[in-house]
Amino acid sequence: MGQTLLGGLLRAGRDPGSVTVVDRRSGRGEELRRRFGVTVVDDPTAVHDATTVVLAVKPQDLAGLLDSLAPHLDPEALVVSLAAGVTTAAIESRLAPGTAVVRVMPNTPSLVDEGMAALAAGSACSDENLALAEELMRSCGHAVVLAEKHLDAVTALSGSGPAYLFYVVEAMVEAGVLLGLPRATATELVVQTLVGAGAMLRETGQHPTVLREQVTSPAGTTAAALRRLDDAGVRAAFVSAVEAAHARSRELSGG
Ligand SMILES: NC(=O)C1=CN([C@@H]2O[C@H](COP(=O)(O)OP(=O)(O)OC[C@H]3O[C@@H](n4cnc5c(N)ncnc54)[C@H](O)[C@@H]3O)[C@@H](O)[C@H]2O)C=CC1
Numbered sequence: 001m002g003q004t005l006l007g008g009l010l011r012a013g014r015d016p017g018s019v020t021v022v023d024r025r026s027g028r029g030e031e032l033r034r035r036f037g038v039t040v041v042d043d044p045t046a047v048h049d050a051t052t053v054v055l056a057v058k059p060q061d062l063a064g065l066l067d068s069l070a071p072h073l074d075p076e077a078l079v080v081s082l083a084a085g086v087t088t089a090a091i092e093s094r095l096a097p098g099t100a101v102v103r104v105m106p107n108t109p110s111l112v113d114e115g116m117a118a119l120a121a122g123s124a125c126s127d128e129n130l131a132l133a134e135e136l137m138r139s140c141g142h143a144v145v146l147a148e149k150h151l152d153a154v155t156a157l158s159g160s161g162p163a164y165l166f167y168v169v170e171a172m173v174e175a176g177v178l179l180g181l182p183r184a185t186a187t188e189l190v191v192q193t194l195v196g197a198g199a200m201l202r203e204t205g206q207h208p209t210v211l212r213e214q215v216t217s218p219a220g221t222t223a224a225a226l227r228r229l230d231d232a233g234v235r236a237a238f239v240s241a242v243e244a245a246h247a248r249s250r251e252l253s254g255g
């Protein structure tokens with residue numbers, strides 16, 4: 001996720017010379033340096049002259065990382081965390097009092113500048129801090145600011161959401177193969193259908209029910225298929241799946 005955001009920032013015109021990446025994985029530094037032209041170090045004390053610090057480690061690694069950064073962090077620096085389920089209060093508790101923290105839930109389509117990120121401000125975050133974090137996230141897609149209590153729902157919907165849609169694509173491609181289509185053809189048909197349907201939702205602004213009704217001819221193929229989906233409880237399964245992701249996100253954040 002950190003690399004995805006880095007790519008977006010540079011595509012949006014940020015100077016690679018203004019970015020320092022801290023990564024401890026051996027061999028990784030050379031790859032990032034070659035690919036992005038940024039400075040890569042493995043020493044967290046490098047944050048001492050940073051004005052904005054983005055944290056992109058796994059949630060379970062965040063506390064250790066914050067403890068190693070805290071003594072070196074400029075008290076005026078903005079800290080942006082991408083870690084799922086870690087609250088701004090938990091982050092603030094490991095940093096100097098008054099440190100500006102923004103918690104973000106991004107998603108993987110940021111890789112192609114079609115990301116959807118939700119941001120929540122910590123207790124010491126100014127409007128300028130929040131605007132800066134929003135600008136960072138807009139470099140690879142859309143961004144909304146929400147109250148932090150909504151971030152578990154965001155995680156369940158747009159954070160994990162790409163995986164639900166890839167899962168549907170996998171199932172539809174398998175169905176095409178079952179019906180005798182070559183796998184590559186089935187994949188092209190399904191992927192373009194997903195992209196086209198997404199573009200229709202965005203560009204027409206129509207409700208999905210209206211768009212679905214337009215596809216559904218009386219006594220036709222779509223009605224026959226949708227009836228099977230309803231019989232199998234697919235709509236209810238999606239609701240339960242998102243609820244399960246929400247519950248897991250709350251569990252991870254200790255809520
Ligand atoms: N994958 C996804 O779709 C999403 C992930 N996130 C969040 O983004 C964060 C990163 O997730 P991924 O990119 O999937 O994980 P990842 O495991 O691919 O990347 C984490 C990176 O952090 C590095 N790292 C670990 N400890 C470090 C330390 N002390 N100092 C420097 N580098 C360190 C690792 O070497 C690795 O390169 C997580 O907190 C996750 O909750 C948020 C939204 C969506």
Ligand SMILES: O=C(O)[C@@H]1CCC=N1
Nearest residue numbers: 084155158159160161
């Ligand atoms: O599966 C996860 O826990 C992370 C958070 C949202 C997407 N991936």
